[in-house]
Amino acid sequence: MDSSSFFAHENFMPHGMCYLWQADILWTSVISDVLTAFAYFSITTAVVIFVKKRHDLPYPWFFLLAGSVIFLACGTSHLISAIVIWEPIYGISSIVKAITALTSVATGIVIWFVLPFFLALPSPAMLEKKNQALKDSLDKLNFAQKSLVESEKMASLGGLVAGVAHEINTPIGIGVTASSHLWEETTLINHKHITEDMTNRDLSLYLDEVKESTALISSNLARAAKLITSFKQVAVDQSNKNVRTYKVKRYIEEVLQSLKPKLKHTNIITEVSCDENLAVHGDPGALSQIITNFVINSLIHGFENKTSGNIDINITCKGGMVLFVYTDSGKGIDKEHISKIFDPFFTTKQGKGGTGLGLHIVYNLVVQSLKGSISFNDGFSQGSQFIIEFPLGIHNKDE
Numbered sequence: 001m002d003s004s005s006f007f008a009h010e011n012f013m014p015h016g017m018c019y020l021w022q023a024d025i026l027w028t029s030v031i032s033d034v035l036t037a038f039a040y041f042s043i044t045t046a047v048v049i050f051v052k053k054r055h056d057l058p059y060p061w062f063f064l065l066a067g068s069v070i071f072l073a074c075g076t077s078h079l080i081s082a083i084v085i086w087e088p089i090y091g092i093s094s095i096v097k098a099i100t101a102l103t104s105v106a107t108g109i110v111i112w113f114v115l116p117f118f119l120a121l122p123s124p125a126m127l128e129k130k131n132q133a134l135k136d137s138l139d140k141l142n143f144a145q146k147s148l149v150e151s152e153k154m155a156s157l158g159g160l161v162a163g164v165a166h167e168i169n170t171p172i173g174i175g176v177t178a179s180s181h182l183w184e185e186t187t188l189i190n191h192k193h194i195t196e197d198m199t200n201r202d203l204s205l206y207l208d209e210v211k212e213s214t215a216l217i218s219s220n221l222a223r224a225a226k227l228i229t230s231f232k233q234v235a236v237d238q239s240n241k242n243v244r245t246y247k248v249k250r251y252i253e254e255v256l257q258s259l260k261p262k263l264k265h266t267n268i269i270t271e272v273s274c275d276e277n278l279a280v281h282g283d284p285g286a287l288s289q290i291i292t293n294f295v296i297n298s299l300i301h302g303f304e305n306k307t308s309g310n311i312d313i314n315i316t317c318k319g320g321m322v323l324f325v326y327t328d329s330g331k332g333i334d335k336e337h338i339s340k341i342f343d344p345f346f347t348t349k350q351g352k353g354g355t356g357l358g359l360h361i362v363y364n365l366v367v368q369s370l371k372g373s374i375s376f377n378d379g380f381s382q383g384s385q386f387i388i389e390f391p392l393g394i395h396n397k398d399e
Contacts, residue, residue, distance in 0.1 A: 012088035016085045033082040034082050037079035037082070047071065051067075062114055065103065065107055066111070077100055171220035178214075178220070181209075182217075249272055252287070262299060263295075263299075266299070266309075272315075274314070281393035293362050298330055302329075302330020310327075310328070312328075313326055321390070322389065324389070326386045327386075332384050342360055372391065373390075
């Protein structure tokens with residue numbers, strides 16, 4: 001029979017007649033085709049979602065071709081097979097089958113071109129092996145970094161020792177000279193006394209010498225004792241984890257006292273603004289190392305080629321949190337470097353003795369030891385300003 005149109009179906013018989021409308025055969029075929037169709041549609045949806053969410057997927061177009069198009073066409077083909085039981089739309093059915101055939105053939109050809117690339121993709125076992133190798137390398141790097149950080153801490157402490165030793169040498173030397181002079185004068189006056197040559201004027205001059213020498217010895221020994229006390233506390237705190245309650249201002253002044261050898265050849269003025277009674281419970285060594293690294297960093301970088309300036313430490317307490325603001329009037333930090341200043345090994349003094357660990361150590365001490373946070377005030381234009389916030393650790397009685 002001639003048909004007026006490819007999609008005309010008035011002259012065709014429904015497929016159900018081939019089953020002689022036998023219910024068991026007919027419904028078994030229909031239900032099977034419908035279930036198969038919906039299964040294919042579900043697979044198509046899953047493939048599309050998978051490709052959309054996996055942005056790292058290689059050749060996503062291949063998955064869409066092999067998955068979405070084929071499954072969609074196959075699903076539609078099975079759905080039409082169920083429909084033609086009652087409606088003989090054989091033209092539409094043939095078009096769907098043609099689309100299914102074309103996409104299947106295209107996929108069958110393309111798959112041989114992309115197969116080598118998929119075979120080259122690492123398997124889960126290979127990825128696991130590489131991940132383990134990377135983890136081992138990372139562990140080694142972390143260990144090396146920790147070792148370097150500890151070395152830097154000890155180097156900082158060593159520099160402090162050398163500076164304090166040099167500073168103590170002056171008052172001790174003056175004390176030794178004064179005591180030697182006093183010994184000579186005492187020997188001389190004793191000889192005059194034995195030989196009965198001592199006059200009232202000799203005794204008066206000797207007593208003046210004793211008064212002046214002892215005053216000189218006393219003041220210089222006191223100066224040395226103060227340096228030793230400050231250094232002893234700071235050194236112990238830096239080399240040991242010593243959790244205790246301490247007065248913040250007094251402790252910071254001790255740290256700055258131990259740093260005087262670093263500052264004495266400059267015209268840099270240090271000022272501490274803090275409530276005398278503000279006390280913190282924690283590891284003072286962390287605060288000591290933070291201040292030491294800040295001051296050394298300011299001297300090396302901020303006050304490079306500058307003969308004078310200011311270092312201000314302002315500390316306030318509110319709501320159980322300590323706000324520690326360190327400010328120097330140096331040349332500041334270039335904007336392109338701000339995002340990297342806390343990174344390990346980043347330094348603008350590469351090859352000139354800079355390790356790039358100073359501010360990285362500060363960051364670790366603030367976060368790990370003080371359980372706080374640190375930031376750089378990039379809006380500060382008169383030098384550099386760091387803002388640290390950390391828990392008080394105890395209830396301040398004077399709040």
